[in-house]
Amino acid sequence: MTATRAIVEDGSLPRLPRHVKLRFDPARDRWIVLAPERVLMPDEIALEILKRCDGKTSVSAITQGLAEAYEASAEEIGEDVAEMLQDLADKGFVQL
Amino acid sequence: MTAQTMTAPEPPLAMLVELTHRCPLRCPYCSNPLELERRGQELDTAAWRDVLDQAAALGVLQVHFSGGEPTARPDLEDLVEHAAGLGLYTNLITAGVLLDEARVGRLSAAGLDHVQLSIQDSDPAESDRIAGYQGGYRRKIAVAGWIRAAGLPLTLNAPVHRHNIERLEAIIALAVELGAERIEVAHVQYYGWGLKNRAALIPTRAQLERATEVVEAAIERLKGVLVFDYVVPDYYAHRPKACMGGWGRQFLNVTPSGKVLPCHAAETIPGLAFERVTERGLAEIWAHSPAFERFRGTDWMPEPCASCERREIDWGGCRCQALAILGDAALTDPACGLSPHHDALVALAEAESDREPPAFQYRRMTRPEPVEA
Ligand code: SF4
Ligand code: SF4
Numbered sequence: 464m465t466a467t468r469a470i471v472e473d474g475s476l477p478r479l480p481r482h483v484k485l486r487f488d489p490a491r492d493r494w495i496v497l498a499p500e501r502v503l504m505p506d507e508i509a510l511e512i513l514k515r516c517d518g519k520t521s522v523s524a525i526t527q528g529l530a531e532a533y534e535a536s537a538e539e540i541g542e543d544v545a546e547m548l549q550d551l552a553d554k555g556f557v558q559l
Numbered sequence: 560m561t562a563q564t565m566t567a568p569e570p571p572l573a574m575l576v577e578l579t580h581r582c583p584l585r586c587p588y589c590s591n592p593l594e595l596e597r598r599g600q601e602l603d604t605a606a607w608r609d610v611l612d613q614a615a616a617l618g619v620l621q622v623h624f625s626g627g628e629p630t631a632r633p634d635l636e637d638l639v640e641h642a643a644g645l646g647l648y649t650n651l652i653t654a655g656v657l658l659d660e661a662r663v664g665r666l667s668a669a670g671l672d673h674v675q676l677s678i679q680d681s682d683p684a685e686s687d688r689i690a691g692y693q694g695g696y697r698r699k700i701a702v703a704g705w706i707r708a709a710g711l712p713l714t715l716n717a718p719v720h721r722h723n724i725e726r727l728e729a730i731i732a733l734a735v736e737l738g739a740e741r742i743e744v745a746h747v748q749y750y751g752w753g754l755k756n757r758a759a760l761i762p763t764r765a766q767l768e769r770a771t772e773v774v775e776a777a778i779e780r781l782k783g784v785l786v787f788d789y790v791v792p793d794y795y796a797h798r799p800k801a802c803m804g805g806w807g808r809q810f811l812n813v814t815p816s817g818k819v820l821p822c823h824a825a826e827t828i829p830g831l832a833f834e835r836v837t838e839r840g841l842a843e844i845w846a847h848s849p850a851f852e853r854f855r856g857t858d859w860m861p862e863p864c865a866s867c868e869r870r871e872i873d874w875g876g877c878r879c880q881a882l883a884i885l886g887d888a889a890l891t892d893p894a895c896g897l898s899p900h901h902d903a904l905v906a907l908a909e910a911e912s913d914r915e916p917p918a919f920q921y922r923r924m925t926r927p928e929p930v931e932a
Pocket of ligand 2: 798799863868870871874875891892895897898
């Protein structure tokens with residue numbers, strides 16, 4: 464294991480590490496993220512991004528998918544998506 | 560604002576399962592009660608499975624297998640597997656010394672999601688002295704390697720106090736070296752054995768400030784490499800922590816014998832009766848047990864909390880701390896700068912940390928054990 468910070472790039476393939484689980488919770492009727500000592504309640508956009516973090520979809524493809532879903536242009540939202548993924552990666556919720 | 564006492568509370572997010580109070584280590588800051596429960600009182604495997612079933616049905620999302628030392632229970636992997644099968648997020652909180660490589664593998668195969676391994680110090684001899692357990696440090700380093708080799712995510716749990724606070728930098732470096740994803744730098748809290756040993760553990764304000772600088776610099780430096788959880792000590796703070804995220808709001812604790820508590824130190828509060836999972840359903844206890852209702856929400860609050868804008872942020876701080884310092888659990892946590900007793904608490908912390916630390920009173924079973932030669 465190399466101890467360096469991973470930086471989000473267009474071609475990165477983000478995935479959820481083993482200790483982070485995205486799950487639908489019937490008791491609260493919403494999606495949740497389970498991580499060590501943390502329960503996150505993602506908002507709609509974060510959820511759409513997290514659902515696409517399958518280790519096979521590139522950051523640009525995630526952006527494209529979101530742009531289609533929300534009828535926005537990929538250029539417009541690309542930066543926000545990358546920023547959110549970088550933040551999730553720094554906090555250990557996403558692996559690149 | 561809703562009348563919280565009238566409506567059913569939100570389901571808890573997490574349950575801490577104290578499988579046993581037995582532990583080979585003797586840490587002087589152990590948060591277990593002074594009155595440790597014995598092996599003969601522990602719930603059996605079937606009863607714990609039932610607790611897990613009930614917890615999942617109630618809406619609990621995360622289960623922390625803790626103790627004492629949870630690996631002292633041979634049925635741990637059984638219970639992990641059962642919890643994982645219920646869709647619960649499973650976390651093991653361990654001192655590690657009883658684990659071997661094969662067992663780490665079995666726990667991983669059982670579906671364990673995450674391990675929190677405690678370390679007492681970066682200095683091997685000091686680490687063993689603090690834990691009151693020879694050879695513990697070496698074992699823990701080996702265990703960390705087996706955890707990583709099994710592909711399990713690792714958090715290094717580092718309780719800090721005046722005996723190791725000067726080596727915080729080295730402790731953080733050790734976490735990186737061991738391949739941990741996370742580190743919890745937790746200033747020791749003064750409940751249970753920690754309260755008994757407070758004068759031996761409490762750092763000076765200068766030590767604390769230095770430690771906070773070290774952590775803040777490391778957070779920046781190790782961004783994307785190591786995730787930090789930093790628990791600051793209450794005594795020098797301005798506002799208290801939202802203890803347990805608020806009494807009876809997010810968290811429940813089950814003792815080895817099945818008593819259900821709003822937090823692990825709640826048993827110190829006189830006049831509260833705690834019910835057992837063997838006598839009443841977990842959901843019933845959560846919603847209706849008088850011990851959970853006593854400090855839930857804001858109706859119980861005295862001033863200055865009752866009219867404070869932070870009352871639903873920190874929920875008045877810690878009940879057990881109000882009790883420990885002021886003798887009354889229903890007062891504002893004296894860690895809060897708005898408490899009329901805050902200055903006295905700070906003075907106490909400064910005076911104790913300024914003196915030579917007394918010897919540790921190591922954790923032990925309270926009834927005298929047979930004397931060893
Ligand atoms: S704090 Fe120390 S003595 Fe207490 S349970 Fe943990 S390892 Fe054992
Ligand atoms: S007065 Fe009470 S509610 Fe306000 S900050 Fe202090 S402890 Fe929190």
